[in-house]
Amino acid sequence: MKDLSLHILDIMQNSIEAEASLIKLVIEENISDNYLIIKIDDNGQGINKEDLQKVVDPFVTSRKTREVGLGLALLKRTASLCDGTLKLDSKKGKGTELKAEFKYDHIDRPPLGKIPETLTTIISTNPELDIIYRHIFEEQEFIFDTKEVRKELEAVKINHPQVLEWIERYLKENLENLAGGEINK
């Protein structure tokens, strides 16, 4: 994966596969304390205890088309390459929580990439899914909630191409504002 936004897209696809109706994404950039945290929590079907130990193993997957699952293994490798960690917690029937931590200024840390594009990609084919996205940059915070967007839209669909274009620009502007132009530099 070229950047972290693609990892995020990939992990959120796991949540969708697990039939989640809500995904919470938190990105925290703390430059003063030198860390970057990505949290992805969902209310999908969850993973049982035995499997939880195994899912980061590339040769374990719930998929049936072939017997390897690379997504989590790739993210774990990226995290450990930059002195970080990947933690997974899950309860069968309740959902899954993922937390990836990276050393912010590590030379091997991939850039964050295009988070707005990752989110509009998910929304375009999953219009019913609730996404709550919180981005923290130092002391500042931005929150995006698809429920609120849908409320404004009334009968218009959230995955209408023009609405998606609007959302992408809205997210871009707000993220740029949040970090004073630091994000996506």
Next chain:
Amino acid sequence: MKSLADLRKLRDELQKDINMRGEKDQPKIIVGMGTCGIAAGARKILKTVMEEINKRDLEVTVTQTGCIGMCEKEPLLDVKLPGKDRITYGNLTPENVKKIIVEHVINGNIVEDFVIARLDE
């Protein structure tokens, strides 16, 4: 800077447009969104699809699928016109996608150069 309230203006415009259109059997585009697809550029492919639909004002249903076992041919995209076979295209670039939308989705001609599989209706 944009605020959510600005969205209402766009909503009102789109509302009129939607009222004029009825739900009918639409062409379908399906994009592969497994790990393999994403690593190979599926996000850009889906974005290009949405941009073309927007630009050409098309009525198309866009959905996603996971890994279908042809990882080496990702990014993949399927086109299914009403009553026709489902065609799978592979090794795509945004330029290929634009061509497929014009020639296949709009004009109904399969772009043989990029076809990697077909499923009977």
